[in-house]
Amino acid sequence: MTPPIDRREFIGKAMLAGAGLSLTQSLEAFSSTPSTQNQKRVGIIGLDTSHSIAFTKAFNAKDAAADLGGYRVVAAYxxxxxxxxxxxxxxxxxxxxxxxxxxxxxDSIKTLLDRVDYVLLETNDGRLHLEQSLEVFRAGKPLFIDKPIAASLADTIAIFKASEKYRIPTFSSSSLRYMENLMAVNKGKIGKVLGADAYSPATLEPTHPDLFWYGIHGVETLYAVMGKGCKTVQRTFHPDSEVVVGTWDDGRIGTFRGLRAGKTGYGGIAFGTEGIQGLGPYGGYRPLLVEIATFFNTGKPPIDPEETIELFAFMEAASESSRKKGQVVSISSVMASAQKAANKISI
Structure with missing residues (x-):
């Protein structure tokens, strides 16, 4: 077993490894540093979601499985x-x-950070995530951010810029990304993915752009099998549902259908060179928690930050298409606007 490294040594290595590197390279440099084996204390920010309780019950269970890493939630703000x-x-x-x-x-995030080594940012309101994540990054604590990573594309970009600046790894994901059948598709069960359709509830919250609040579950399902590379987005809106069609740079088509009433469920279907596979059913939080534990162990995010940024650009482009009464909107156009806004955010 590699001996643990103290924080001063880690900071020194991270600063040397990170100088002049890209976000991905910087996070890889972090992950190459041995993780501290005896620090397992986890803190939660935000007790306004059932996730906080469910995650705590899983990590703190007396019979918690070994793949949850021995992490324990000890404090919450x-x-x-x-x-x-x-x-x-x-x-x-x-x-x-x-x-x-x-x-x-x-009584404060500062007090929380004095008591823990890793953080789960669970605040339900994505508008607060940039502000709260900055406190965590500045304190040097690896961070998982629950969905949505932010309530705007600009804030999403700023969060990853801050992760790079402070050399602290982070990732964000819906648990839908880790459905069993979806993972099978990613492991090649149906060959190369030629296209996919995903669906989920898409209830609205006035403080967040349409899909950012709950439609993100289905959009993340779509991106989990399609990967990044979407070029244009077109949205058809109906009071009770909507359909968003994305065209990828290689000509593949991916669609998201969001529903607002009734028992809609989660899932989709992927079309591959060697078959077709349903993406559901949803199996719960546990696979995501295993990914979080692995992330805490290694310091290496399981999802490319560029993919997370792009799936938020997909949702922003869908909103823009709606504002333009269903016109096709390019991902590059919304990214350019968001980059300008992100550059004005102090991190």
Whole structure:
């Protein structure tokens, strides 16, 4: 076993490895540094989502599986959404639940960061994620950010820029990315993916762009099998549903269908050179938690940051297409606007 490295040594190596490197290269430099074996304390920011309780129960279970890495949630900062009623109203109940699980509830993110080595950013409100993630990066703690990584494409770009600046790895994902049948497609079950259709609920929240709030689950499903490379997006909007069609640079077509009423479920279908495969059913959080534990162990994000940025550009382009009454919108055009806005954000 490689001996643990202390934080001063890590910072020195990270600064040398990161100088002048790209985001991906910098994060690879981080992952090449041996992880500290005896630091397993996890903190949660945001007790306004059921994820905080579910994740804590999994990590802190007496019979937690070995692939969850021995990590334990020891502290939580509850806030959390400020003005999204459905989220704010959950906080008192979740404070009670997480306290009963043996987790200390603290009064600030700073206090939390003094008590933990790794962080799960669970705040339901994506508008707060940039502000809260910056505190974590500056404290030098590896960070998982629950969906949505942000409530704007510009903030998404800024978060990854900050990750690069502070040499602290991060990733964000919906648990839908790790559905069993979807993973089988990624392992080559149907050969090369020629196209895919994905669906999920797409309920709306006025504080977030249309798909950023909940449609992201289906968009992440789509990107998980299609990969990055989408060039144009066109959206057809209906009060109860919508269809977003993306055209990839190699001519492949990927679609997302978002539904707002009834028991819509999650899933999709992928078309490959060697067959067709349904992408559902959804199997729960556990596969994502295993990925998070592996990420904490290695310091290496399991998802290319550029892919996460592009899937948010896909959703932003869908919003722009809606504003333009269904016109085709290029990913490059929304990326250019968001890059300008991100450059003005202080990190």
């Amino acid at each position: 509850p806030h959390g959404s400020r003005d999204i009623k459905s989220s704010v109203e959950r906080i008192p109940g979740y404070i009670k639940e997480i306290t009963e699980l043996g987790v200390e509830v603290v």
